[in-house]
Amino acid sequence: xxxxxxxxxxxxxxxxYGQVTKEILAPMAGKPSKYWYMGITLxxxxxxxxxxxxxxxxxxxxxxxxxxxxVGWGWGITNFVWWVGIGxxxxxxxxxxxxxxxxxxxxxxxxxxxxxxxxxxCAGFFPLIHMGRLLLGFFIFxxxxxxxxxxxxxxxxxxxxxxxxxxxxxxxxxxxVGLIPDLGTVRDKAKTKIRKAIYGFLSxxxxxxxxxxxxxxxxxxxxxxxxxxxxxSVHTIVSFDFATSVIPGWHTTIFPPYFVSGAVFxxxxxxxxxxxxxxxxxxxxxxxxxxxxxxxxxxxxxxxSIVGIAYITEFFMAWYxxxxxxxxxxxxxxFGPYDWAYWIMMTCNVITPQLxxxxxxxxxxxxxxxxxxxxxxxxWFERFVIVVTxxxxxxxxxxxxxxSPSLVEVGLYVGTIGLFFxxxxxxxxxxxxxxxxxxxxxxxxxxxHKKAAHHE
Amino acid sequence: MNKDYIxxxxxxxxxxxxxxxxxxxxxxxxxxxxxxxxxxGLDKALGMRRSRLTRVAFWGGAIGAxxxxxxxxxxxxxxxxxxxxxxxFFAVPSFMPVTFExxxxxxxxxxxxAFLIYFKLGPGAKTVxxxxxxxxxxxxxxxxVRKEGNQQEIEQAxxxxxxxxxxxxx
Numbered sequence: 001x002x003x004x005x006x007x008x009x010x011x012x013x014x015x016x017y018g019q020v021t022k023e024i025l026a027p028m029a030g031k032p033s034k035y036w037y038m039g040i041t042l043x044x045x046x047x048x049x050x051x052x053x054x055x056x057x058x059x060x061x062x063x064x065x066x067x068x069x070x071v072g073w074g075w076g077i078t079n080f081v082w083w084v085g086i087g088x089x090x091x092x093x094x095x096x097x098x099x100x101x102x103x104x105x106x107x108x109x110x111x112x113x114x115x116x117x118x119x120x121x122c123a124g125f126f127p128l129i130h131m132g133r134l135l136l137g138f139f140i141f142x143x144x145x146x147x148x149x150x151x152x153x154x155x156x157x158x159x160x161x162x163x164x165x166x167x168x169x170x171x172x173x174x175x176x177v178g179l180i181p182d183l184g185t186v187r188d189k190a191k192t193k194i195r196k197a198i199y200g201f202l203s204x205x206x207x208x209x210x211x212x213x214x215x216x217x218x219x220x221x222x223x224x225x226x227x228x229x230x231x232x233s234v235h236t237i238v239s240f241d242f243a244t245s246v247i248p249g250w251h252t253t254i255f256p257p258y259f260v261s262g263a264v265f266x267x268x269x270x271x272x273x274x275x276x277x278x279x280x281x282x283x284x285x286x287x288x289x290x291x292x293x294x295x296x297x298x299x300x301x302x303x304x305s306i307v308g309i310a311y312i313t314e315f316f317m318a319w320y321x322x323x324x325x326x327x328x329x330x331x332x333x334x335f336g337p338y339d340w341a342y343w344i345m346m347t348c349n350v351i352t353p354q355l356x357x358x359x360x361x362x363x364x365x366x367x368x369x370x371x372x373x374x375x376x377x378x379x380w381f382e383r384f385v386i387v388v389t390x391x392x393x394x395x396x397x398x399x400x401x402x403x404s405p406s407l408v409e410v411g412l413y414v415g416t417i418g419l420f421f422x423x424x425x426x427x428x429x430x431x432x433x434x435x436x437x438x439x440x441x442x443x444x445x446x447x448x449h450k451k452a453a454h455h456e
Numbered sequence: 457m458n459k460d461y462i463x464x465x466x467x468x469x470x471x472x473x474x475x476x477x478x479x480x481x482x483x484x485x486x487x488x489x490x491x492x493x494x495x496x497g498l499d500k501a502l503g504m505r506r507s508r509l510t511r512v513a514f515w516g517g518a519i520g521a522x523x524x525x526x527x528x529x530x531x532x533x534x535x536x537x538x539x540x541x542x543x544x545f546f547a548v549p550s551f552m553p554v555t556f557e558x559x560x561x562x563x564x565x566x567x568x569x570a571f572l573i574y575f576k577l578g579p580g581a582k583t584v585x586x587x588x589x590x591x592x593x594x595x596x597x598x599x600x601v602r603k604e605g606n607q608q609e610i611e612q613a614x615x616x617x618x619x620x621x622x623x624x625x626x
Contacts, residue, residue, distance in 0.1 A: 017593035150531040159553035166557040188588040205581030210489040214499040218507040437493040
């Protein structure tokens with residue numbers, strides 16, 4: 001097979017298949033390091049703060065939040081949209097890059113998909129908790145009931161229920177189908193009987209037969225084909241929550257593409273934040289190389305620029321529409337009482353990612369890590385700006401108010417971050433973080449020694 | 457497998473692929489090939505058909521879309537028509553998101569379940585694991601032995617292709 005000499009090898013170091021198995025399974029074996037314990041303790045404390053806030057919300061009700069009659073949507077929906085957006089990177093990496101035959105995805109797809117699942121779980125928590133009376137949560141599903149009533153299929157909030165639950169379910173089976181062969185590897189490498197039994201159960205009796213592999217590849221490809229439009233639909237529908245309303249600042253047709261690119265943008269930032277630490281901590285630097293980081297940074301430049309253009313387009317359209325309410329909403333965003341949030345958003349999302357045009361910055365781990373945090377913060381503020389600045393000065397100046405979150409709201413947000421890291425840390429102990437079989441299948445064409453042979 | 461068979465392994469997928477083609481040419485019965493990762497070209501060498509899973513996915517998706525659309529249409533025109541600000545009861549555009557989501561959901565699940573059920577894979581499935589190293593770095597071929605007994609011929613052919621660890625399961 002011809003391999004371009006310009007392309008960097010995807011996997012560093014001369015490796016054989018046995019080594020790949022051993023090195024990727026290494027983080028699962030033995031006792032966790034003290035950093036792992038420190039991490040999970042911190043994350044656990046944050047999650048406990050969230051548990052307290054959840055208790056407050058359920059016991060006393062939504063009154064414990066800082067919402068008021070003008071700002072009826074605050075941190076809750078901000079966090080929901082933020083988490084769903086983060087989830088999009090995993091599906092983008094595993095589905096869209098698979099369809100585009102991007103081989104570099106093989107090193108990062110497993111952990112990115114795990115991140116997706118955890119992020120959707122964190123996102124789903126907010127719509128549930130904001131109901132206040134969680135016991136009645138099943139009201140959102142259409143089920144036959146004595147009132148003979150059904151749910152409102154014309155409502156974007158109901159579309160969200162379907163979009164998010166389908167997204168979670170399909171992401172889960174996509175991820176698990178990909179895991180089955182690797183779980184077979186874990187089973188066959190297991191030293192103790194209990195471990196063998198557990199992973200034997202989880203691996204669905206995988207044998208590695210060529211027949212199974214062939215169909216497994218078909219299934220993966222079709223699932224990718226299904227997940228690709230699905231992931232685009234999810235954030236489109238999330239943006240409909242705003243776009244189908246009549247609030248100035250929300251009622252715009254640009255929202256679906258703008259939300260989707262923003263979602264991929266923030267998701268890649270979170271993948272980078274996680275993987276820059278994980279590759280170091282788990283000794284997987286030869287699998288997740290600087291080339292991978294650089295490729296992800298290029299996606300960040302692209303999606304970040306789309307987001308930047310969207311911000312400017314919104315402003316232009318507000319002026320060009322000639323609707324003074326729309327114009328006021330945008331002037332208020334940029335120069336009103338919440339201008340600090342707007343300019344944090346502009347700086348973090350529009351300016352900082354542009355630094356990636358420099359190869360030095362794009363290939364620097366420290367710079368990438370810092371910028372990825374900036375993007376995470378910026379994208380959170382984007383949702384905050386959209387939600388709060390559009391609402392806080394509404395139709396009657398007498399009801400104009402300011403909004404700030406209560407401790408309970410902060411607790412819920414911090415709690416989901418804690419939950420996210422707790423689950424991610426458990427994931428790296430329980431499942432292989434890199435798709436072993438997929439790495440082996442690209443090892444020959446993209447490994448180091450093959451490359452060397454081509455240079456001669 | 458209630459049949460007699462011989463297994464042998466290789467260390468490299470290119471050697472394996474060549475070997476499988478040679479073994480097939482010699483008219484030997486290659487029952488199965490076990491590999492740690494998908495080897496491209498092996499499905500053709502083994503004479504596998506094009507997968508029909510794509511059709512399962514298509515029909516699953518079609519059923520999902522039909523269920524989603526017809527249910528919403530029934531609810532809002534017959535089941536319990538509600539007036540939302542004078543908007544039409546049969547509002548096709550606003551039924552689309554749920555229709556689409558259900559199409560994807562049904563397509564994905566029907567295909568994955570078809571795959572698992574067809575191959576009898578699933579939580580705690582009882583399958584024969586010939587060699588624990590095949591999920592690591594070995595490529596195993598399983599050759600069926602004919603009734604009249606052609607072990608000698610098989611062993612000879614395997615050795616010619618560079619196979620190692622020839623094991624009889626007679």
